[in-house]
Amino acid sequence: MTAFGSVFMPEMAISWFDGSNWSPAETVPSDKLTLHPGAHVLHYSSTCFEGLKAFRHSDGTVKIFRIDQNVERMCQSSDILALPKLDKAAVKSMILELVRRFASEVPEAPGSMYIRPTHIGTEPCIGKAASPSLTSCFYVLLSPVGSYFSGDTSATLRLLLEENVMRCAPHMGVIKSGGNYASALPPTMKAKREHKIDQILFCPNGDVQETGAANAILIDGNQLITKALDDSFLHGITRNSILTLARDLGMDVQERNLTVTELLERAAKPGCEIALSGTAAVLTPVGTLVYQGEEYKVGNGGVGATTVKLRTALNDIQWGRAEDIHGWLTDI
Numbered sequence: 431m432t433a434f435g436s437v438f439m440p441e442m443a444i445s446w447f448d449g450s451n452w453s454p455a456e457t458v459p460s461d462k463l464t465l466h467p468g469a470h471v472l473h474y475s476s477t478c479f480e481g482l483k484a485f486r487h488s489d490g491t492v493k494i495f496r497i498d499q500n501v502e503r504m505c506q507s508s509d510i511l512a513l514p515k516l517d518k519a520a521v522k523s524m525i526l527e528l529v530r531r532f533a534s535e536v537p538e539a540p541g542s543m544y545i546r547p548t549h550i551g552t553e554p555c556i557g558k559a560a561s562p563s564l565t566s567c568f569y570v571l572l573s574p575v576g577s578y579f580s581g582d583t584s585a586t587l588r589l590l591l592e593e594n595v596m597r598c599a600p601h602m603g604v605i606k607s608g609g610n611y612a613s614a615l616p617p618t619m620k621a622k623r624e625h626k627i628d629q630i631l632f633c634p635n636g637d638v639q640e641t642g643a644a645n646a647i648l649i650d651g652n653q654l655i656t657k658a659l660d661d662s663f664l665h666g667i668t669r670n671s672i673l674t675l676a677r678d679l680g681m682d683v684q685e686r687n688l689t690v691t692e693l694l695e696r697a698a699k700p701g702c703e704i705a706l707s708g709t710a711a712v713l714t715p716v717g718t719l720v721y722q723g724e725e726y727k728v729g730n731g732g733v734g735a736t737t738v739k740l741r742t743a744l745n746d747i748q749w750g751r752a753e754d755i756h757g758w759l760t761d762i
């Protein structure tokens with residue numbers, strides 16, 4: 431099996447901002463990009479990206495899930511990073527046009543086409559550590575994918591609860607920016623080595639936040655609890671979708687702060703579930719927590735029934751097996 435995200439469609443959509451105007455969108459080979467070695471992004475990380483998916487329905491049509499939310503978040507990330515302003519309509523149409531071009535390559539369920547819009551600062555100036563890039567490049571890559579984690583739907587993850595290290599600087603949390611992932615990498619590598627975990631669940635000062643690439647959700651009976659939105663973590667579009675589906679099912683959805691103490695107390699109860707939500711992760715169950723050298727099983731350590739129910743409800747909409755009552759799918 432090839433690694434998630436390592437296969438690309440041969441072409442990408444691209445547009446350049448020269449300081450005054452965006453160039454007309456073009457489709458070019460996706461295996462090269464020419465940048466000045468002094469480009470702002472390569473030194474000062476003026477970069478943000480998105481991750482969304484296109485799904486093939488059984489009637490052969492292809493739909494993109496919640497594209498407007500991803501375009502919105504992309505533009506917000508660009509604005510916070512002081513990158514040149516993106517045009518929302520242009521970003522959306524570049525994505526739609528590229529997916530249309532490669533529609534026949536969108537895998538059947540359970541696969542999908544992962545879409546990776548990216549915006550980078552290109553100004554060749556190494557003296558701009560404290561000022562923004564005046565030029566930039568926006569491009570969209572496509573990568574056909576299967577499942578992000580093992581693909582085994584009966585597998586559960588093992589997480590380290592980390593209270594002393596932050597995933598990223600708190601004012602950067604809402605941005606999907608490369609620097610945040612670089613920031614999470616050293617503690618994650620150390621934790622994998624020392625504790626044989628899959629991911630760190632970052633809990634700065636005991637506040638349960640998110641993992642390196644997904645939001646965390648606690649399910650206890652009819653209650654679903656997840657951190658309330660603030661600037662410190664990524665506002666996942668899957669998180670929002672799962673909360674909506676949970677409310678549709680009549681669950682008591684609580685967006686509020688959750689401490690490590692409460693998480694551990696609840697996790698030990700039979701029937702309790704923890705899951706990670708994200709475009710790539712979908713809704714992946716957590717079986718074990720590692721905290722201060724001790725291991726804690728979540729519920730019975732297996733895959734929780736509510737996690738499966740919510741994941742199925744989400745997948746059924748994405749693949750057209752259930753009615754799209756919230757209007758989340760866009761035709762290409």
Ligand SMILES: Cc1ncc(COP(=O)(O)O)c(C=O)c1O
Pocket residue numbers: 481640641642643644645664665666667668669707708709710
């Ligand atoms: C840090 C982080 N948190 C949360 C998420 C989940 O966001 P979404 O559901 O929009 O994919 C992601 C990734 O996709 C992420 O990288």
